[in-house]
Amino acid sequence: MTLRLFNTLTSQVEELAPVDGNELRMYACGPTVYDYGHIGNFRTFLQVDVLRRFLKLQGIAPRHVMNITDVDDKIIRNAAAAGVPIGEYTPRFENAFFEDLDALSVEKPEVIARATENIPSMVELIEDLAKQDYAYKTEDGSWYFRIAKFPEYGKLSKKDFSGITDGARVDVDEYDKDSARDFALWKAPKPGEYHWETSLGPGRPGWHIECSAMATKFLGDGLDLHAGGEDLMFPHHENEIAQSESASHKCFARHWFHVRFLLVEGRKMSKSEGNFYTLRDLLLKGYKASAIRMLLISVPYRQQLNFTFDGLAAETGAVERLRTFRDRVRSAQAGTETNPELADETARCRRNFFEALSNDLNTAEARAAIFDLVRAGNAAIDAKKLGAENVTQMLDLLSQFDAVFAVLEDNDARWTKFALDWAARENRLDQVSPELLAQNALGDEEIQALVDKRTAAKRARNFALADQIRNELAEKGVLIEDSKDGVRWKRK
RNA sequence: GCACCGGUGGCGAAGUGGCUAACGCGCUGGUCUGCAAAACCAGUAUUCGCGGGUUCGAUCCCCGCCCGGUGCUCCA
Structure with a gap:
């Protein structure tokens, strides 16, 4: 093509x-x-x-x-x-x-x-x-x-x-x-x-x-x-x-x-409008590099993209969903029997993906094709109608998607850290969002200790204490997720 | 001022002269959970800036208006 x-x-x-x-x-x-x-x-x-x-x-x-x-x-x-x-x-x-x-x-x-x-x-x-x-x-x-x-x-x-x-x-x-x-x-x-x-x-x-x-x-x-x-x-x-x-x-x-030029919050980006942002400004506000990439490429290059903070937050979620889906496919219990409907749908999504990019780099449509795959794949996993071949086909398409979009590998924490170190060196820590600063003030061990304390409280059915710890961490930008394989936490 | 581009649901947006107007986020409901979160599922625009026109039929074509952007000058 x-x-x-x-x-x-x-x-x-x-x-x-x-x-x-x-x-x-x-x-x-x-x-x-x-x-x-x-x-x-x-x-x-x-x-x-x-x-x-x-x-x-x-x-x-x-x-x-x-x-x-x-x-x-x-x-x-x-x-x-x-x-x-x-x-x-x-x-x-x-x-x-x-x-x-x-x-x-x-x-x-x-x-x-x-x-x-x-x-x-x-x-x-x-x-x-x-x-x-x-x-x-x-x-x-x-x-x-x-x-x-x-x-x-x-x-x-x-x-x-x-x-x-x-x-x-x-x-x-x-x-x-x-x-x-x-x-x-x-x-x-x-x-x-x-x-x-x-x-x-x-x-x-x-x-x-x-x-x-x-x-x-x-x-x-x-x-x-x-x-x-x-x-x-x-x-x-x-x-x-x-x-x-x-x-x-x-x-x-x-x-x-x-x-094409972009707009920021519906206006032309300019220093005098006060809506002028460097990449580093955004990282210090706590936005993730992958979300910024996703937002900036998701609107086709000949369209005027309206860059907004709501949009940026939305893309954070979208990237997260794609990553979760890939992990889910990777660890899914696949049977030997191929699900033919899913195989057809995967093939259709692949066609749409390549068709869209071939058509004057329509990244919006290409991305839509991948989310169609996510929905179909998730439904099949839920229904336990998934063959090994389906898994291979879906992972293959995801990797082709990522060869262009490059948002699935999670290096976000590393780049946030990079921006923080830079801000410290340049005496720009006043530009860091309070939440990111609070989050960063907590070391991994410290967070893990609090998480363990909460888990213990939960086991003892002391839910009041457990919830209190969870809330405290949330205020500092740390989210707790309980799952079957134990408790996970992540910096927001 | 002149030229060019755009105005689609709460937000970001795709798209097409006539099939249910993609997709993401959000929101609502459900599954799960001690409760949440996460994850998943489902629902969510009688309508495409406004006013005319062409057409059997227009969000998509034409004209006017309003709004935003770009170029005419340094700018990704």
């Missing part, structure tokens, strides 16, 4: 397949490492992760390049404010970014490309463009791309620039550009600003050139796929196309994948 995916360039759903062989060459715009990533950033990275995981499940090997923008205006500004060189400022946020991806079970791309490590490739590309008269140098020593020479400009974002008159919006510093629309390839340094000495003159790369240069360097021309957030469509990706195709006179990327 081939993946049919919307292509921004053609505005159509098209089959996505490697142009040659089994390797899909994809480039996805990575972060600018000047701060911690927020959930909006991660929705995009998560959706790209779903894409690459599904490709792998289909036997296609992604060769995925992600850039790290480790030099730009904000980095220069923030590093200067912190009084350190940019090379000392960015690693902290780059590391944090990869820790966050890890917490969200995002697979690492095959190639990580840092802008500052690829300056020569960018210089080469700009020189090539200059040779072909697509690039020109201005009085201050900056280089610009001449949009007038690239008639296809606007083909990705479907903008018509023919009627745009120049001079509408001109930066004071950029008065000598040929056209107001022309964008910077290379920026001359302001006094005292960090720069590279190159054949272009001193300066640093413009925002767009790094992606053009590094994509071609690591993947060659004619990428199978190029991905990013919807905001990057214009101007960033449009400019990448202009640079790359002007230089090579070949197609830069065949398929463009853009992930």
Whole structure:
């Protein structure tokens, strides 16, 4: 079953397949490492992760390049404010970014490309463009791309620039550009600003050139796929196309994948709205990494997802139910006789699961198919109508589901602990929710001692004491579950 | 302002010109339990932002309005 995916360039759903062989060459715009990533950033990275995981499940090997923008205006500004060189400022946020991806079970791309490590490739590309008269140098020593020479400009974002008159919006510093629309390839340094000495003159790369240069360097021309957030469509990706195709006179990327922005509690996420959250903010509020992943991938990438705390709590329960179901299937008493209805239902769910993801990565439907399996499987287990073959089939489908959704392995406690340790190091413990703090203050042994005390009280039929202990633990975020095989407890 | 996208039950959402409008959470009832919790089962939108229109028939197509979002400028 081939993946049919919307292509921004053609505005159509098209089959996505490697142009040659089994390797899909994809480039996805990575972060600018000047701060911690927020959930909006991660929705995009998560959706790209779903894409690459599904490709792998289909036997296609992604060769995925992600850039790290480790030099730009904000980095220069923030590093200067912190009084350190940019090379000392960015690693902290780059590391944090990869820790966050890890917490969200995002697979690492095959190639990580840092802008500052690829300056020569960018210089080469700009020189090539200059040779072909697509690039020109201005009085201050900056280089610009001449949009007038690239008639296809606007083909990705479907903008018509023919009627745009120049001079509408001109930066004071950029008065000598040929056209107001022309964008910077290379920026001359302001006094005292960090720069590279190159054949272009001193300066640093413009925002767009790094992606053009590094994509071609690591993947060659004619990428199978190029991905990013919807905001990057214009101007960033449009400019990448202009640079790359002007230089090579070949197609830069065949398929463009853009992930829609999310809303938070029905509003645009922004610092001024007070609804701006980093991953770490959420972990410190006590939300689980798996629930955050589940919520961010459950709404298809082209839909506007409304991120709410109610939704996040709901996903916590949903993930829990899936995990419980898998454990239940694993330890179920299966007979030798296969339940044919269940086998049919499992096959139907599998078909729906693959069909949904193949249909422009409809994660909502794919997920629904798995919950259909959960219901059918649970009913069969309750009715004791379950064969060994049914168990194998269901576990197999669950593992395929998890190859894409990656929420069944429970590493949540580890990541919560990670966030708490980080908060302690960074003096951010005031951002931790009181409940999580209380929960964390109790050691495992301490909890176990209380649980044992309650069990003893129960045995002695002293239910008042037993219930009191249970309530105390509940207030501190520890839940007790009595079961046939003894008493279990867990941190909420 | 111009362009594009969306508005489906308490919440998050899928979907389709006509079969009972998926799925998750929640809620209600049941099984289990000393009581709970957990788990499981069952029920839970005469209806798809509002007003028109096209059609034998519209939540799905067209027009207008209201609301939200995105782009036009840094942003995942």
